[in-house]
Every structure is written in C-alpha cells, then in structure tokens.
Amino acid sequence: MKIAIASGKGGTGKTTLATNLSAYLSEEEKVVLIDLDVEEPNSGLFIKGDLVHKEDKYKMIPLWEQDKCTLCELCQEVCNFHAVIQLTDQIMVFPELCHSCYACSELCPTSALPMVQQKMGELKHFHLGNLSFVESRLDIGQEQAVPLIAQTKKYINTHFSGEMIQLYDAPPGTSCPVIEATKDADLVILVTEPTPFGLHDLTLAVNTMKELKKEFGVIVNRHGIGNDDVLEYCLKEHIPVLSKIPNDRRIAELYSRGELVYQKFPEINKQLLKIKNYILEMKNGKAQ
C-alpha cells in the first residue's frame, strides 16, 4: 500500500511526520520509507540504519560528436528547452536544461548527437529492523526532480512488495515533482498548520489531489496555535482529519537536533496510533 505524505507549503512538519510515523509503524509492521524530496532530502537526518545498497542514477542527454556534425543548426531549432546551442563552430549542451526528449538526437540528420547517460543523483537503501529506508538525492546543479523521482519509484516497485506499507515523503508545493510523487499513491496525507498560510496552501494541495482524483486526508500539525479555520474547512469539504499533533516547542528543539520525537511524547504516540489505525483499516478494506 502506497501512502504519500505531502503538503502545500514547506516547513509544516512533513518530514517530521514521515520519519516518526515510519519508525512507529515499524515496531510491528514491515515498512519502507522513501524520501522523494530529492532536492532537499532530510529524512536521512532522522533515520539512521545500515546501508545495504547504493547506486548512481542517470538521465539521458545528447553528446556532441564533432566529426559527424555538419553544423546545420537543426538540434538548436528543435530544442524547446534551449538546452542545445550552436556557437559558430561548435554545439554546446546544457545538461540541467535538458528534459531527455531525444528530439535533437533522433532528428539529427547525421546522428551527431547520440544520447548518453549522465549522473543526476544517487539512491541509497538502508535497513533498520523492520524499517527499510530509501532516499535519492539530486546532484547540485541538477534542476529536474521528476526523472529521479520516477526512477526511485521504479526501484521501490522492483524491490518491495505492494502489500507492504510504503510511505513516500513527497516534495512540498503543487507543481510537477509533487504530482510525480503522489500520482500512484493509494492514500495521500496532507500535513498542514492551523494558520492562514497553512490553510491557503492546504487549499491548493487539496485542489491538486482532487484533480488527480486521489483519496486523501489531513493531519494538522502544531495543533493549538492559530485558529480553527483549517478544521472547519476540512469539515465543510468532508476531508477526514486523521490526527492533530499538538504544538510544543520541545518538538521543534528535538527536530533542530535531528532526533525522532514520538518515544518521548506519549501524546504523539497516541496520535500516531490513530493514523496507524486509519491506514490499517484502509489496507484491510483494500485487501477484501
């Protein structure tokens, strides 16, 4: 069962929830946590395990072969992303602008731009008891998260059973990387704060999930600050509120040091149990 943890806005506690929930669930279940926030993967700061596998991830980019090139400018003309440029007597390729569409390569009349692999990031796979943890990290300078997210999902599909609970820590926002990270999820959990910023960004995330026709629920983090507008909104829109995590400065302090919080706060344990029950009920419902 695939569960994506997302949020409209950054800094709402998405990673805190993903790491604590997966560690908590792994006390009794087999769980895999996947950090798909490949631009800023931070889950690894909280989950330490034994590294069992590591691999480089590649994207395909054109490589200029000077001796075959007739400098006809077609490659530059077909590239909608301006990733290929012809200077007077040479072709320059900008890998970070390239979307790997193959147009320049396959349309080149003299096959002077074969597609080659270029490293875009690294995937790491860790083990910690019942918990498996997979993270992918985009290399600095690489701008496109989507291909790496797609390849990481592929890795999970080939190495883990679909029966297992799979928690995906999605990137923030509502743009393409979020859509890639959530589009195959059985359930999307949106983490928000009970504040006007939280509500505004939650609305955007909810609209995105509706557009994708996803089943989703909300977790209110830092419950107790702000106001009840988020809860009222969820009630009005018939969105299930899975849990309310209380606001506590001590949680922020533990976070700042890269520590998990649930063992230290009975109240959080209780909230995680609620989420667990929701997930298991849904999972059993699916199995029937």
Place this chain on the structure above:
Amino acid sequence: MKEIVVISGKGGTGKTSITASFAYLGGKDIVVADCDVDAADMHLLLEPDFAKSEDFYSGFIAKIDQDKCTQCGKCADVCRFDAIPVVDGQHWVESLNCEGCGYCPRVCPADAIIMEEQNVGQWYVSTTKTGSPMVHARLGIGAENSGKLVARVKKEAKNIAQQNHKNFILVDGSPGVGCPVVSSLSGANFVVLVTEPTVSGLHDLKRVHELVKKFNIRAGCIINKSDLNHRVCEEIEDFLKKENIVLISRLPYDETFTKAMTEGQTIVEYKKNGITATLKKSWKKVKQTA
C-alpha cells in the same frame, strides 16, 4: 532605487512573515513583489486589492486535432513521457504528463499536432493596506514557477517604482536553488537570507548562498528561532563571518509569528510583542546596508 530580495532555502523559516513586516514598515516608500508564487502567502497579510489582473502564459502542451489525425501512432512512439495514450482507438495528449518538448508535431505526417501555449495563472498589480503598490501572481495546478514569471513580476514592480519615485523594491524570493531563484536574485542590490538554527536550515542556507556568491550580491542574514538550538546557531554565525555576510538580527522562537498571522496582521502591527522592536531595527539596518 534599490532592490532587496528576501530568500531562504527552506520552508517554514518565517521568511514571508518577516518580508511582510518589512513591507509594512516600508509603507509607501516601497513596491512589494511576491516572487514566491509556489506558496504565495504574502497577500494574506498585506491585503492587496487585486485591482489589475492579467493572464500569464508559459510553456507549451501538445494538442492533437482529431479531424486530421490518422492514428498512425508515430507521436506516441517518439514520446518519452508516456503522454500520448490511446483511448477508444484515438490518440490523445495526457496534459499532466506532456513536457512540451515539441517532438511529436515534428514527426506527425498529417500535421495534426499543434503546440499550444499554456495559460498557467494570473499576475496582479494591487495596492496593499499600507497604500504601497504590490505585484504578485497565482499559478494553476501543476504549473511551475519559472524565471519568466519572476522576471515579469519584477519588471512590473520596477516600472511602478520608477514612475512613482519609490526608493525600494522589496522582493519575497522563490525557494530552492533553481531557475526561479536565479531570476529572483538577478538584478538585486541586496539579499536578506532568512534561516533557522536547525540541521536542515543550515544545510539549505549554505546551498542558497552558493548562488548568491556567484552573482556578487551583498548579503545579510536573519536567524529566526535563534534560541532553538544554540550550537547550530553558533555554527550559522561562524559561517556568516567566514562568508562576510552581515548578521542583521537574531529573532527568538516566538509564537507571535503565528498569532499575528492568524489575525491577518504583520508582526509589527500586531499588539505589543517581543519581536517588533528587533524587526524595526532589522529593517533600518537592511535599508542602510542595501
């Protein structure tokens, strides 16, 4: 006229609350530009009137004309993004998957595919509750912020600033380290980096500062929630010293951020609190240093 850009690699550091407070303090002396269009929240505090709006087009998506299409499937063969499925014997474009690369129209023998420019959102010119002009934008689902949109917002802000002889343009910058933030920084006189003393906060600060350095822009830093973790806070201050970044101020961990926001107010207009005085000093320092 000086352009001041506020950025923070990471979300949740209080960047927008701080920028909105500066906007309030700057009053009619400034033009506000919200370039954080992925999470454009500043309007919730500054109450712009959305007086003028314009559609924004960016990026292309393929569209198949079914009258011309012979269903030969060449387009689907070349598409690397699985964006052209066949449903009921007809090829069509799944727009959420289409990258807009423009390969398929080039191989279509029937000229049945056109690339359509996408309406991805709107941008607005407003007057805020302080009377200052504000340029901002709103994006549709799946639409991405781009260098183009940021440049558009900033250009409009600059025009307004010139025509009305404003001294400052205050830009709420984009997150991350990609094209939008490059565009946010491009042309700026001074950058304010907002960070927090957490492991991830420091990590993201370093990443985004790499970019600032490349552009030769002077930078200052505000450490928010500075008492959350003294060790990381010291690490940040060492980093600032080493990189010649002005430490503008340290703000304590304070729920006034949330309380003011809940009232739809900037921190500096919210009832008596412990941060307003520091924010006033910070704004003064930013203006002097810029």
Place this chain on the structure above:
Amino acid sequence: MKIALTAKGTEWDSMMDPRFGRTEFIVIYDDEKKELSHYDNRAIESMAHGAGPRTAKKLFELDPDILLTGNGPGGNAAAVLKNSQVKVFVGAGDMTVKEALEAYKSGLLKSF
C-alpha cells in the same frame, strides 16, 4: 576595441540592465568610431528557462572584447562565454551606459 553593455535602452544616458540573461538590450560601443550600436534582446522575455545561455550565444556572435554588466552571468551563460575571448566586468548595474564606460576606463569595475 568593442565593448558590450547590458542596458535597458540604446542611448548614452540609458540605464544599465543589471541582469545578464534577461537584459533588454545589448549595447555595443566601438572604441575607434566612438559610436554606439545595439542588439534588441527583448524577445528573451518569452523564455521560461534558459535565458542566460541564449543571451550568451548572442554575445558570442557579436564578439566584443569586453562586457560590462551588473551582477554577472549565471553558470550556464558563463560556460558559453568561456568559449569566447570576452572579458567580463561587473558592478555597473546602477549606472548609465556612459557612466559604466567611464567607470570601466577608470578601472572602477570588478573583473568577474
């Protein structure tokens, strides 16, 4: 000697454009003829990404000896310019074209 400047207009008293990739004009000063000419770069506005390398390509074709600009080109644009002989000077973002040229001649601009 040819000196290129990123500018918002085409005259001596036009303001410089501090941006490189999205500069509105590239103004060229011919040191021998003491004349200004220009290239209109405003079409760059329609590009979502990749403005830097595009403008750099144009500059490469214009082939000046010196470039005066504001903040300096970004990574991709700098990679293109590496292939040319042009020397880049920054810090002229708040000046007029005339002031930028004078500042350069007096050695007041920083090498990028």
